Amino acid sequence: MNSRRRRCAFALLSAAVCLLAPMTGFGQDTQSGDSLVPGSHPEVRYDGKSVVRVWPANEKQMNQALALSENLWSERLIPTGPIDFMLDAESLPLLEDIGIRWQLLIEDVQPLIDAQKDRSVPQGDDWYSQYKTFAEVSAYADQLVADYPTLAQRIDFGTSLEGRSLFAIRISNPATGGEGNPSILLNGCQHAREWIAVMVPMYIIENFLAGYDTNPDIERLVNRVNLIVVPVTNPDGYVYSWDSQRMWRKNRRNNGGGSYGVDLNRNWSKFWGGNGSSGNRNSETYRGPSAFSEPETSALRDFILSDPSIVSHIDIHSYSQLVLYPWDAIASDPPDLATLDGLSRIMAAQIKSVHNETYRVMMGYDLYPAAGTAMDWTYGVEGILSFTIELRDKGWYGFLLPPDKILPTCEENFAAVTGLADQFSQLTLDVDPLFAGQPTTMRIYQADPNEMVYVVYSLTGEGSVYVPVLDVVLDVSSPKLVGSDQADANGYAEVTAFVPNNTPLILVWFQAAQYQNVSNVVLTQVN
Ligand SMILES: [Zn+2]
Incomplete structure (x- = not known):
């Protein structure tokens, strides 16, 4: 069995919740006759309902069990389970009659x-x-922007179907590069019922802003990396989940025939229409009539396209405690597998360090196929290093995570984002191709502004050399100075050097350094 198959087998053990679901019809809107005026829907109660997890022994058992389901919580019918769904408590004894292995959640x-x-x-x-409700989230975001006017900005980038603002909070320090710094995009709540996926983005906004004045590590990150946070990607669905049906997932598109809602995370164009999405408008994973048919997805797409500084993206969902990387829709390894996997593991380790919670790292497809997702689009179309985080828990409360779990979930995922941002805030060296007898340029990014940057080279390879005057350990052996430059206010520096004649095919290692700060090592060969 190759590693891919092993990973697939591993995935079958997991509770795949957020991203996929079959054509079940459970997405049908019981309030379909009502007007679309917000707040006009009566609140649906769930008295006497339970949630179970089942592990079918065969397809017949699965179908018998799902006949009892009133709302599917798992996103895909993994034939062997686990499958989570809500049912009437009076139906619980019927699970015994079916003979299926089950657990009360x-x-x-x-x-x-x-x-x-x-x-x-x-x-x-x-x-x-x-x-917090959508109105409370929007008001608190405004308050945070007002409290930190030099660092934070609210951007209303579109309008939902029902006329609500689609907004982002952008955190950036114009005094330290601002526009020129790399940006990380976070978006929460594509799926309405995932309420914790609203609170986590808000906490991240607040603590990057508040931490700027109190925590030197956060100050350094904000000086070097921009954060763009969309707390509520699906405001209509979120409001509907508060006011009417708590378990609502999709947006509030009127599909006709009494059916409502498009799954926004199946509506993106990359792999749109593929396996792991549904053409049935009643399905919880209905992909919509065409890619980007929904204003919530098309506005976010245009917002991303307008900002070439975005280098990384996290789409925030619940539940299952996972860090996923592309692809969602196909079984192939992504071209940047090592980088994506490595960054995912950094985030999972950061999460673990706060409250000792385990978030498993895997490729999205290995959990279950999902086509038309935001993650596959930002990575596959825009080349953005993209992730999906499935927040707490592992199913004991699912979407109904108790309020006392909000803060710890926020804290551990704030740590994940600081860990990711740190990776994009490092001193970075790029070296143009070397040609014997010609000059070449070395570009340094993310330097400490207005401080000297030194570039060294080695002809002997990697090593470990302490340089007292800079208080750094260089990662090359027998380093020799190429040149130096003072970084500008944006942390950018440039060194040009002449490549000697008669040096073709020689291997050269380069590294940049500042006081207490070293870059990546670049290995290149003279042409
Ligand atoms: Zn979700």
Whole structure:
């Protein structure tokens, strides 16, 4: 068995929740006769409903069990399970009759929903002690921008089907490069019922801003990397999930015939229409009539296209505790597999370091195929290093994660984003191709602004050499100075050197350094 198959077999053990679902019809809107005026929908209650996880022994068992389902929580019917779904508590004995292996996840759904909406205890100073409505999220985002006017900016980049603002908060320090710095895009809540995927982006915004004045590590990151955060990608669905159907997933497109909603994370153009999406408008993974048919996806696409500084992207979902990288739709390794896997592992390690929670790292497809996702589009079309994080938990509460789990989930994922941002804030050296007898240019990015940058070379390879005057350990042996330059206010420097004649095919190692700061090593060969 090759490694790909091993990974697939491994994936079958997981609770694949967020990204895929079959044609089940559970997405049908029971309120389809109502008007689309926000707030006009009666609240649907879930009294006497339970959530179970099943492991079918065969297809017949799976179909018998799913006949009891009233709302599928898993995104794909992995034939051997686990499959999570909601059902009437009175149907639980029927699982015994079927003879299927099953586990009770939630005995009574409604009290957990009530707890998520509970406002009887004052939030005090902790905004993250309660889930927040779209209006509260939007207002708090405005407040944060007002509190940090030099670093934060609100960008309203589009309008949802029902007329709500699609907005991002951009965190960038114009005094340290701003426009020229690389940007990381985060977006939450493509899927309406994943409420924790709204709170985490808000926490990340707040703590990058607040940390700028109090934490030198955060100050350094904000000086070198921009953060662009869309807390609510699907505001109509999110509002509907609060006001009417807590378990709503899609947007609020009227598909006709009493059917509502397009799955926004099946509506992106890369691999649109492929395996792991549905053409059935009643499906929870209905891809829409065409790629980018929905204003929520097309506006975010245009926003991304307008900003070439975006180098990395995290699409935030729940639940399952996973860090996924491309591809979602195909079994092939992505061209940047080592980089994507490495960055994913850095994020998972950062998460683990905070509250000891394990988020498993894997390629999206190995969990389950999903076609038309945001991650595949940002990576496959724009070359952005992209990830999907599935937040807490592993299924004991699922979408109904209790309010006291909001803050720890936020804290560990803030650590993940700082770990990712750190990777894009390092001193970076690029070297043009070397030709014997010609000059060549070396470009240095992410340097400490206005400080000297030194470029060294080695003809003998990697090593470990301490340089007292810079207080750094160089990673090359017998280093010799190529040249130096003072970094500009954007942290950019440039060194030009002449490649001697009669040096073809010689291997050369380069590295840049500043005081207490070294770059990557570049290995190249003279042409
Ligand atoms: Zn999701």
